[in-house]
Amino acid sequence: MKTKIGLLYGGKSAEHKVSMQTALAVTRALDFSKFEIHPIYITEEGEWVKGQQLDTPPEDVKALEFSSKSALPSPAFSPAVFQNGNSKLDVIFPLLHGPNGEDGTVQGLLELLNLPYVGNGVLASAAGMDKIIMKNIFAQAGLAQVDYVSFLKSEWEKEASAVYEKTEEKLGYPCFVKPANLGSSVGISKCTSRAELETAFEEAFQFDRKIIIEQGVIAREIEMGVLGNDDPECSVCGEIVPKKDFYDYTAKYEDGNTALIIPAEISADQYEELKEMAVKAYKALDCSGLVRADFFLANDGRLLINEVNTMPGFTPFSMFPLLWKHTGLEYPKLIERLVQLAIERHEQKQNIKYTI
Secondary structure, eight states: OOEEEEEEEEOSSTTHHHHHHHHHHHHHHSOTTTEEEEEEEEOTTOOEEEOOOBSSOOSSGGGGOOOTTTSEEESSOOGGGGEETTEEOSEEEEOOOSTTTSSSHHHHHHHHTTOOBSSOOHHHHHHHHOHHHHHHHHHHTTOOOOOEEEEEHHHHHHOHHHHHHHHHHHTOSSEEEEETTOOTTTTOEEESSHHHHHHHHHHHTTTOSEEEEEEOOOEEEEEEEEEESSSOEEEEEEEEEESSSSOOHHHHHTSOOEEEESSOOOOHHHHHHHHHHHHHHHHHTTOOEEEEEEEEEETTSOEEEEEEESSOOOSTTSHHHHHHHHHTOOHHHHHHHHHHHHHHHHHHHTTSOOOO
């Protein structure tokens, strides 16, 4: 019997287009002899629309975009989008990046509906999306990081000069300004002066009410994939070598102007230390399913954790699937493994008592 899988993608987020590319890649990789594939599209306005079951892989992203006029309408949200006739779908695969999808909101909905779903739960998704909360948890777990400060938009609006002065005093230049709750390098700026800092704050606060500013460090960027539930496994490491000044949205997704070196040229001892840090971060956030753990290998030899991404880029050419490919797990099998992990975690939860 085929597994009925609901692919949830799109979303009301600045990362909508990234999610669409992920959905296209996953649908093309799924084995149609093993899975019934049910597309569920969230428009940029937040409308949920369930498409007809896919019989063949879609030709392009446009084939995965539905409107209430062309598919089964759901003006906002209805549990019916997770059903096939009178029965529930077997598992949901959220392919959503950024707020309103990767941040625990959709995960909470799926928990309430008691549906198995791929990836991280509510807590890990929410904490992993908010860079400030994530870094605070990492600090408590004793993980080495770059220095950072954070501000609310209201603080900046009241005392912009004081905020800039505190940033310069604590971090100096260069530094990186980022929205707290966004991925794919959206809204990130590198600053080397007060003028650039002011512009960067303006930019980042367009995307969030909280921002984080991190101290610049001369370092190599190393990434590792983590896969599993209570006993996570780690992939080989990869290195990002941007041809630009830093790894921004354009370099990742648009112009291919970035070299990915897999496996990264690091020592066996460094690899073991990175594995230990990745698993420690994974467990500190109570992760499940998958994360991509991002590190800095500083010129002075220090290994620093930068962040974990609870729904990393997931096309066959993204770092996370490539890391697992070089570890021996091809893209279609990686997807199947994630579905299996989702079902296993859901089955474990069914044994929890909710009454006394």
